Amino acid sequence: MGKESDTRERLIRAAMNLFHARGYNAVGVNEICEAANVKKGSLYHFFAGKRDLALAAIDAQWEFFRDELLEPAFATDLPPLERIRRFFIMTCAYHDSARNENGQIKGCPFGNLAMELSANDEGLRVELEKIFGRIGGYLEKALAEYSPGHDARTGAEQLLAYHQGTVLLAKTHNDQQLIEAMAGSAVELARLTATATT
């Protein structure tokens, strides 16, 4: 019966959750192993080290983020700009439901790691850069559909920055409502750049 070991998956899931909740350097491999109910030797059987596990965790986080947030938010049942609004609203809802044990908002899993690790690990920096590029792709597609022929790429980068900044502020204030409150201005920002002269 295809009951292959799920050790590897448990490790990735535990690492994903712990890194998101508390950051890379604040979480030790022992803690990850305990959370995954896996002995440390097994971790080093499947992964070259903590950093390698982090790469796998980032990948898993991306798949989760794409399937649970990006794809639903940018589904084409709504007009383009309303998808962007929905992206912000769903981000707010997620952060509300996925708080830490201490009641603290976690923030963007990619933004958190990008801030903590970009200056220390070029490889991880590039990996997170790629993920931001993919998120930007969703925004760009919506903008292009809203205003064909315009420079959707730049507008997407602006909206991505606005989204990241909003989540960072929400985390710092520990108030996810801030994200939803910014949804309207995000849409206006999108409309503005899509109709700019340049």
Next chain:
Amino acid sequence: MGKESDTRERLIRAAMNLFHARGYNAVGVNEICEAANVKKGSLYHFFAGKRDLALAAIDAQWEFFRDELLEPAFATDLPPLERIRRFFIMTCAYHDSARNENGQIKGCPFGNLAMELSANDEGLRVELEKIFGRIGGYLEKALAEYSPGHDARTGAEQLLAYHQGTVLLAKTHNDQQLIEAMAGSAVELARLTATATT
């Protein structure tokens, strides 16, 4: 002759620079002591611990940020919205000149720490929240001058989010030019919210 020991100040300066360059958890007290040319015992003579030193470093960073960036950027020699543009441009120039040894952009000293520590240390979270509030105050003042009677507070929060997100993206792409490129849209965002109906 008033040659009081500057040990304490050297520690704060070293901690400020190292925490900004590589983050809180990635930097050890030994490294800080070496950089400050101070023995560890002296650190614990002046500070209760690493966290306490971090608080002092955040305070020093704030004074630097205020004097070198905020005050010059928001000087009233320019009209309100142009001060906001100058804030972005000066942020870009700063990040260009203050790169790490490895050529990597450091990012916002407060945003970095807020992302890394907000979920782990409520006290530090509140401290960084206060600093964001002060930065927002500068933006709010400019917005209020541009459009008296409007809700400058909300607009300031939006611009602060946009600024933080821009710096995060610049750090992740390791390209400070992105910040300057966003200056124009920041001004448009400011104009937009200052003339909104609500």
Next chain:
DNA sequence: GTGGAACTTGACCGCTCGGTTAACTTTGGT
């Protein structure tokens, strides 16, 4: 059934972490 790879386990490694201690030197008030 047997052999070999995949996987698991727990003991163990060197190292660095944040922090402590006690003895010493300097400093400033009286």
Next chain:
DNA sequence: ACCAAAGTTAACCGAGCGGTCAAGTTCCAC
């Protein structure tokens, strides 16, 4: 000149870090 307080120094913690290893167990192809 004296003394206490302030500051400095180097040796020293226990703990936890990321990582290793060799012996065991499970699993599957043949």
